[in-house]
Amino acid sequence: MKIEQRYILPPGFRSAGVHAGIKSDATRRDMTLVVSDSPAAAAGVFTRNQVKAAPVKLDMERISSGVGRAIIANSGNANACTGEPGLLDARRMATLTAQATGLDEADIYVFSTGSIGVPLPMTTIASGIEMLAAQLSPNDLHAPVGILTSDTFEKTATTTVLIDGQSVRLSAMAKGAGMIEPNMATMLCFLMTDAAVESPALQAALNTATGSSFNRISIDGDMSTNDSVMVLANGRAGNAALNPAHPDWPVFLEALKALTLHLALRIVADGEGTSKIITLHVEGACNDNDADLSARAIANSLLVKTAWAGDYPVWSRIMDVLGYAGPEIDEAKINIFIDDLPIAQGGLNAGTSREEVLAVTRESSYSIRVDLGLGSGKAVLYTADCTEEYVRLNMF
Amino acid sequence: MKIEQRYILPPGFRSAGVHAGIKSDATRRDMTLVVSDSPAAAAGVFTRNQVKAAPVKLDMERISSGVGRAIIANSGNANACTGEPGLLDARRMATLTAQATGLDEADIYVFSTGSIGVPLPMTTIASGIEMLAAQLSPNDLHAPVGILTSDTFEKTATTTVLIDGQSVRLSAMAKGAGMIEPNMATMLCFLMTDAAVESPALQAALNTATGSSFNRISIDGDMSTNDSVMVLANGRAGNAALNPAHPDWPVFLEALKALTLHLALRIVADGEGTSKIITLHVEGACNDNDADLSARAIANSLLVKTAWAGDYPVWSRIMDVLGYAGPEIDEAKINIFIDDLPIAQGGLNAGTSREEVLAVTRESSYSIRVDLGLGSGKAVLYTADCTEEYVRLNMF
Numbered sequence: 001m002k003i004e005q006r007y008i009l010p011p012g013f014r015s016a017g018v019h020a021g022i023k024s025d026a027t028r029r030d031m032t033l034v035v036s037d038s039p040a041a042a043a044g045v046f047t048r049n050q051v052k053a054a055p056v057k058l059d060m061e062r063i064s065s066g067v068g069r070a071i072i073a074n075s076g077n078a079n080a081c082t083g084e085p086g087l088l089d090a091r092r093m094a095t096l097t098a099q100a101t102g103l104d105e106a107d108i109y110v111f112s113t114g115s116i117g118v119p120l121p122m123t124t125i126a127s128g129i130e131m132l133a134a135q136l137s138p139n140d141l142h143a144p145v146g147i148l149t150s151d152t153f154e155k156t157a158t159t160t161v162l163i164d165g166q167s168v169r170l171s172a173m174a175k176g177a178g179m180i181e182p183n184m185a186t187m188l189c190f191l192m193t194d195a196a197v198e199s200p201a202l203q204a205a206l207n208t209a210t211g212s213s214f215n216r217i218s219i220d221g222d223m224s225t226n227d228s229v230m231v232l233a234n235g236r237a238g239n240a241a242l243n244p245a246h247p248d249w250p251v252f253l254e255a256l257k258a259l260t261l262h263l264a265l266r267i268v269a270d271g272e273g274t275s276k277i278i279t280l281h282v283e284g285a286c287n288d289n290d291a292d293l294s295a296r297a298i299a300n301s302l303l304v305k306t307a308w309a310g311d312y313p314v315w316s317r318i319m320d321v322l323g324y325a326g327p328e329i330d331e332a333k334i335n336i337f338i339d340d341l342p343i344a345q346g347g348l349n350a351g352t353s354r355e356e357v358l359a360v361t362r363e364s365s366y367s368i369r370v371d372l373g374l375g376s377g378k379a380v381l382y383t384a385d386c387t388e389e390y391v392r393l394n395m396f
Numbered sequence: 397m398k399i400e401q402r403y404i405l406p407p408g409f410r411s412a413g414v415h416a417g418i419k420s421d422a423t424r425r426d427m428t429l430v431v432s433d434s435p436a437a438a439a440g441v442f443t444r445n446q447v448k449a450a451p452v453k454l455d456m457e458r459i460s461s462g463v464g465r466a467i468i469a470n471s472g473n474a475n476a477c478t479g480e481p482g483l484l485d486a487r488r489m490a491t492l493t494a495q496a497t498g499l500d501e502a503d504i505y506v507f508s509t510g511s512i513g514v515p516l517p518m519t520t521i522a523s524g525i526e527m528l529a530a531q532l533s534p535n536d537l538h539a540p541v542g543i544l545t546s547d548t549f550e551k552t553a554t555t556t557v558l559i560d561g562q563s564v565r566l567s568a569m570a571k572g573a574g575m576i577e578p579n580m581a582t583m584l585c586f587l588m589t590d591a592a593v594e595s596p597a598l599q600a601a602l603n604t605a606t607g608s609s610f611n612r613i614s615i616d617g618d619m620s621t622n623d624s625v626m627v628l629a630n631g632r633a634g635n636a637a638l639n640p641a642h643p644d645w646p647v648f649l650e651a652l653k654a655l656t657l658h659l660a661l662r663i664v665a666d667g668e669g670t671s672k673i674i675t676l677h678v679e680g681a682c683n684d685n686d687a688d689l690s691a692r693a694i695a696n697s698l699l700v701k702t703a704w705a706g707d708y709p710v711w712s713r714i715m716d717v718l719g720y721a722g723p724e725i726d727e728a729k730i731n732i733f734i735d736d737l738p739i740a741q742g743g744l745n746a747g748t749s750r751e752e753v754l755a756v757t758r759e760s761s762y763s764i765r766v767d768l769g770l771g772s773g774k775a776v777l778y779t780a781d782c783t784e785e786y787v788r789l790n791m792f
Contacts, residue, residue, distance in 0.1 A: 051719030323447030
């Protein structure tokens with residue numbers, strides 16, 4: 001399956017992205033609207049942070065209907081830690097969007113990303129919604145830009161697959177950058193497809209895809225108040241509605257997984273102040289959960305992450321983390337590799353020369369594989385280093 | 397009780413600190429020896445990291461005797477992740493010290509701090525032990541220097557208290573700097589006293605003192621392989637041996653707590669690349685454990701720590717952390733203060749002006765108090781910011 005880094009709406013969708021004025025820089029778009037021209041199956045995955053942004057609370061209520069028509073989003077303001085007024089503002093965003101598009105308010109999902117604890121500028125939001133509704137187009141290219149915050153590039157992906165013998169498109173946009181961590185960070189991802197999918201099956205597919213993509217990335221270990229992944233499937237392709245019994249279900253599921261993984265990796269690549277992408281494999285754990293705990297502890301260790309920034313991924317710092325990560329270990333059974341080079345064997349220095357290691361680690365991405373030597377549990381995390389620039393970017 | 401930042405050995409102790417050659421810079425001492433002229437009660441607290449340095453494994457076996465005569469330590473090499481040869485080297489350090497001092501090997505405790513995964517240079521160690529034994533003095537000033545690694549200043553403290561109506565001295569040296577985290581980091585602390593203390597009582601007192609000092613500090617959240625706190629009480633003061641039934645037990649315990657807290661705070665103040673010391677109080681939690689979990693999550697959040705470096709301790713980042721720290725919260729009940737200034741009230745921006753906040757946070761130390769508004773659980777952590785310099789120092 002070929003993933004293209006482009007934004008092509010599936011049939012029956014229109015979108016727009018505008019500068020409403022939430023961001024002070026007039027050249028930066030800050031609002032996005034996506035509309036399905038017919039009722040669509042809807043599914044969503046939301047942050048597990050107890051402090052949830054107002055729009056997340058709203059969407060979590062609405063998603064139980066399993067249907068949706070539109071996504072309205074703003075960047076520059078997260079509408080989080082804004083109390084009861086924030087909830088009213090989120091509802092008002094949906095109401096205004098319903099009025100501007102003629103859709104039912106209950107079918108509109110609201111997303112915000114940006115600064116926390118600041119009231120939404122509702123006059124600006126209202127005028128932005130008017131502009132968006134006026135500019136909706138099936139050929140729009142701006143929607144993926146309207147959701148960006150400190151991202152340095154757009155994150156889009158599209159692919160087509162054959163379902164019931166006919167071509168079906170899946171497209172997605174995402175934003176990431178700061179505060180990216182294991183359990184979904186300040187990240188948004190909207191997926192659109194013209195496939196017909198039964199709602200419960202769509203939710204199950206999204207859970208699976210998110211579990212192997214956005215929940216496998218870690219930049220700084222923090223977990224945001226606004227993380228949301230949302231999918232709309234409008235059925236324009238006319239296929240027999242997909243569910244796990246459909247012969248082409250695996251095709252659809254793999255496409256969803258491939259798109260979300262692609263975007264997750266693009267988010268890591270654009271992490272604030274990161275210079276290296278590390279694919280971290282932990283294997284040989286007693287079980288998958290142990291492997292996951294160990295991987296997350298490694299990916300969240302400041303000493304490990306700063307060592308990655310410095311080209312030399314000191315094996316002993318990883319050993320140190322494995323010792324406090326939680327899962328039981330046997331120091332003498334641990335092997336660690338950088339790509340295929342052993343850097344620790346049996347818990348000791350493997351003796352690989354610094355030059356050999358540097359030949360790998362000077363690249364902008366490489367893998368680290370930790371074999372605990374205890375069982376068959378394994379986990380993978382896509383993570384990054386911690387640079388001086390990361391600190392500089394997040395000081396203010 | 398007055399704590400002096402000086403190194404004054406209690407009666408019946410001698411020490412020395414030399415440059416043996418483990419560190420390449422000939423002006424830096426790298427070995428320390430402390431000897432009690434008579435058998436002493438001994439107690440120790442050691443890292444909970446599963447990956448323990450060789451000397452820690454040795455000491456943990458020996459401490460069950462409850463007695464000791466000498467402390468031999470080196471800096472520049474941690475003798476961790478060194479396998480069976482490392483264990484033999486640690487034992488050899490004790491054997492050589494026994495030979496040089498005429499003491500029983502079983503009464504000698506060994507400590508190492510520095511690089512992990514590198515074999516100890518035993519020829520250098522052996523000559524260092526010879527030098528140390530020759531230079532032992534009751535008036536020594538060099539022992540506290542021999543254990544330092546990236547520390548930028550010596551950490552010493554001494555005090556006297558009245559026990560059974562007579563003056564008793566407690567003295568201590570410590571080292572800290574990198575890898576300092578909640579459950580004891582690459583930190584060493586040696587305490588000496590001429591008080592007579594029963595061994596089990598001494599261990600209990602050390603557990604209590606460590607729990608409210610070294611286990612309440614956090615710099616980078618990593619936990620070292622070598623952390624050790626050791627106390628020797630040689631009884632030269634001639635008091636009735638202290639235990640919890642002794643009327644002056646509280647006096648001794650408070651002195652031990654005061655010394656260890658003083659040194660713990662000095663370690664935070666000297667954390668690698670830190671510019672602010674933050675005293676973090678979490679209160680109003682459902683229980684003390686919840687308060688502790690929340691405090692540690694805040695103190696280990698990269699986004700919070702970088703905000704501290706930037707003078708403005710963004711309240712919303714603390715809210716975000718509280719949402720994923722684990723303990724249940726009620727967003728609307730959370731109040732956050734910087735010293736006495738409210739920065740969040742009921743989970744919302746408290747409206748205190750940026751100028752008022754900056755007037756406090758421009759100081760090199762201040763407190764942050766988080767009130768969860770749920771119960772009476774509380775915890776305190778002494779922590780620090782994360783600066784660009786931290787990253788620079790730990791990249792290589």
